[in-house]
Amino acid sequence: MQYLLLALLLLLSGCNSSSTSTPTTDSFTQEEKGFLQRLFTTEYLWADQVTPLRDTTPYTTPKAMIEALRVSPPDHWSFMVTKAEYEAFANQKTEGFGIGMTQEFILYLVRIDAPAYGKLLRGDKLLEINHQPITAERLTQASQALGEETTFRLLRAGKELEVTVTPQAYSFKVSEGKVLTVGTKKVGYLRFDSFTGSAVAEFESIFTQFHDAGVDELIIDLRYNGGGSVTTASLLLDNITRDYPQKEQFYMDWNSHYQYNNSRYYFAEQSEQDGNELAMDRVFFLVTEQSASASELVISSLIPYLGDSHVITIGSDTHGKPVGMSGAVYQDHYYFLINFFVQNSAGNHSSFDGIAVTCEAQDDLTHLRGDANETMLKTALSYIETGGC
Secondary structure: EEEEEEHHHHHHHHHHHOOOOOOOOOOOOHHHHHHHHHHHHHHOOOOOOOOOOOOOOOOOOOHHHHHHOOOOOOOOOOOOEEEHHHHHHHHOOEEOEEEEEEOOEEEEEOOEEEOOOOOEEOOOOOEOOEEOOHHHHHHHHHHHHOOOOEEEEEEEEOOOEEEEEEEEEOOOEEEEEEEEEEEEEEEEEEEEOOOOOHHHHHHHHHHHHHHHHHOEEEEEEEOOOOEEEHHHHHHHHHHOEEEEEEEOOEEEEOOOOOOOEEEEOOOOOOOOOOOOOOOOOOOEEOOOOOOOOHHHHHHHHOOOOOOOHHHEEOOOOOOOOOEEOOOEEEEEEEEEEEEEEEEEEOOOOOOOOOOOOOOEEEOOOOOOOOOOOOHHHHHHHHHHHHHOO
């Protein structure tokens, strides 16, 4: 269960207007508290810096105890979810509307195939919900009323209109692809929202499309991708380039007491390649502060092979999470504590300050993602044409 898992937190806090559930005081037993404290004092990456709690009685939820034990800074990621929440994320299933928005109720994300997909659009400003002024509480209540039609009044491109959406339990996708033309070049554009295990079949199909079209350039949109499975990250790297069979992609380095858990990932052998892999010598990544963990891992892993000047990031500096979690289970609770650093084949890991962008560009909410006029994508396309920002 080796995950670089920030995406689950982003999914639960952003697109479902509900938050992660926490056990009641009665269900968070002394035995579970002991289990959690042992994780922190043994396999946690910074275990040697943890001050054990002499009395765990005051801590009535895992969240409170995690906050008391974790070494912060740099750790502000370690967390717990229920088994149901984790499995829903891993299988790309959830419930609600499937939207992410700013504090001003402007939509920046609509999940692919969510109930709101194709009805609400990126850039919509929500004004009312069921004929009442929009509030976070009303939105949460509506999202949890599964099967009940919700009416939104919104502002879209300067015009007010009403849209109805019915929140439901649903399966979503995390990938969309298209081929764009820039001058004489064909450009593959991949929107990629999360490194789930189910994502592999999605992007394999898209890379087949890119391969068959003979794309000359590749743009991967990771602007809201908070991470996920390192295995999925490895397979994405395989699809980006077939030119380095059996070469090391990245290395996971545990604390000094758990070095036997260290592991390396490699590009696929030629005999394992399925024929849709590209041979890119340059890749563009669209990123923001929400691009984290496995997203940063993929970018970092390409640098030793393609070179800094051929791994081009556009947008704003990334999140800064060069570490990952493997996961530990106690009954119905899944604990994700930071366990290891992730290094590329040159022995370098990305910074806790994030990966600095090559070209700054605003996340343009006035255009859909994949629209050639959207500022971040437009900047990448301009770079392809002109050779610079």
